[in-house]
Amino acid sequence: MTSLDDIRPAAQPAVRPPLLANRSVAMVHEWFGATGGSENVFLAIADLVPHARRIVLWADEDVEVERLGLHESWLARTPLRRSKALALPLMPLAWRTVGDEKYDVVISSSHAFAHTVRLGPPESTRHLSYIHSPARYVWSPDFDGRGSGALLSGPRRVLQAVDVRMSRHVHAYAANSREVQKRIQRFWKRDAAVIHPPVDVDFFGGTDVRSAAPRDYLLGVGRWIPYKNFDLMIEVAAEAGLPLTIAGSGPEEARLRRAAADAGVPVTFEVRPTRERLRELYAGARALLFPAHEDFGIIPVEAQACGTPVIGVNSGGLLETVVDGETGFLVGSMRPADHAAAVRRVGELSAARIREHAGSFSTQRFAARMAEWIAYETR
Structure with a gap:
């Protein structure tokens, strides 16, 4: 199995030449949303290879396509983009017909089918793929109910076979977590290095927010969709007898507001907060509630960068981002009382230790490990 721990490059000069400077490179990503963790990872990788052509299936209407240098596929010209x-x-099909150009190196950022792209024969094109997760809709509908509907139940097995067959040309995989590494092995029978995604811990851990916090409420952050379990967060807050702030947006908003009205504790909704406001919310919270099985989970690391402990489930990416009993508590059930009991213990934890742990997921660490992996796999 590929291991970055085994890669020990020779001492580097003070000023490094641009990565893959003498090779033609394409960077590809799925659909490109305005605010998404995978999009930020894609841009962080692209920063390492500034001359690479950036290709996406389509970009949302509020994305500055020209400023970001994005090139969209033919799907962007159809109603399917919505x-x-x-x-x-x-x-x-879109990825196999995205263009006729051939490149020396292709680096895909994939959480659906971007890793199936072919922009040159495998004999002369080196294809590396960073995997946020094998397509949840296709491979893990039990994790995300959005993929379990009747619309996808029929073609799911076909898509699984297509996914495996059309990705055999990939030379090397990297996964954003050990959780995803295991899925790659289980679904595709391929090995993968593990490179945790970048988190802007310098921004969220800034000294200007550390003393601003009353720490008198609980916080939930993310997309308001079923598998994130915001309804459970409301129950936990009620059980703990603490106010709850819910930050984000999504299709579950109306249902969550109805549940909040009957919670018995104050529940405040912050719709699409700015990064600055989100940092304030993290810093002021007694704990972040995160009762979801995630591939990695950038939000818990952002909270920890502010010195805020995380109360979550003992599965998925949280096993890698939260040190149980040191930077938060991982709970082995979905019972509100169990999560509320963990909330009552957060006073045992050290904010300094929590911030220190978050530093291991910095953008600088990601850039260094990603550059090592790319250099190693294209040597």
Whole structure:
């Protein structure tokens, strides 16, 4: 199995030449949203290879395509760009017909089918793929109910076979967590290095927010969709007898507001907060509630950068981002009382230790390990 721990490059000069400077490179990503963790990872990788052509299936309307240098596929010119579920079966075809250009190196950032792209024969094109997760809709509908509907139940097995067959040309995989590494092995029978995604811990851990916090409320952050379990967060807050702030946006908003009205504790909704406001919310919270099985989970690391402990489930990416009993508590059930009991213990934890741990997921560490991996796999 590929291991970055085994890669020990020779001492580097003070000023490094640009990565893959003498090779033609394409960087590809799925659909490109305005605010997404995978998009930020894609841009962080692209910064390492500034001359690479950046290709996406489509970009949301509020994305500055020209400023970011994005090139969209033919799917961007169809109504399917407004429905990921309907577009999903066509994505492998879109990636195989995205262009006739051939490149020396292709680096894909994939959480659906971007890793199936071919922009040159495998004999002369080196294809590396950073995996946020094998397509949840296709491989893990039990983790995310959005992929379990009747619309995808029929073609799911076909898409799984297509996914495996059309990605055999990938030379090397990297996963964003050990959780995803295991899925890659289970679903695709391939090894992968583990490179945790970058988190802007310098921004969220700034000294200007450390003393601003009353720490008198609980916090939930993320997309308001079923598998994030915001309804459970409301129950935990009620059980703990503490106010709750819910930050984000999503289709579950109306249902969550109805549940909040009957919670018995104050529940405040912050719709699409700015990064600056989100940092304030993290810094003021007694704990971040995160009762979801995630691939990695950038939000818990952002909270920890502010010295805020995390109360979550003992599965998925939280096993890698939270040190149980030191930077938060991981709970072995979905019972509100168990999570509330963990909330009552957060006074045992050290904010300094929590911030220190978050530093291991910095953007600088990601850039260094990603550059090592790319250099090693294209040597």
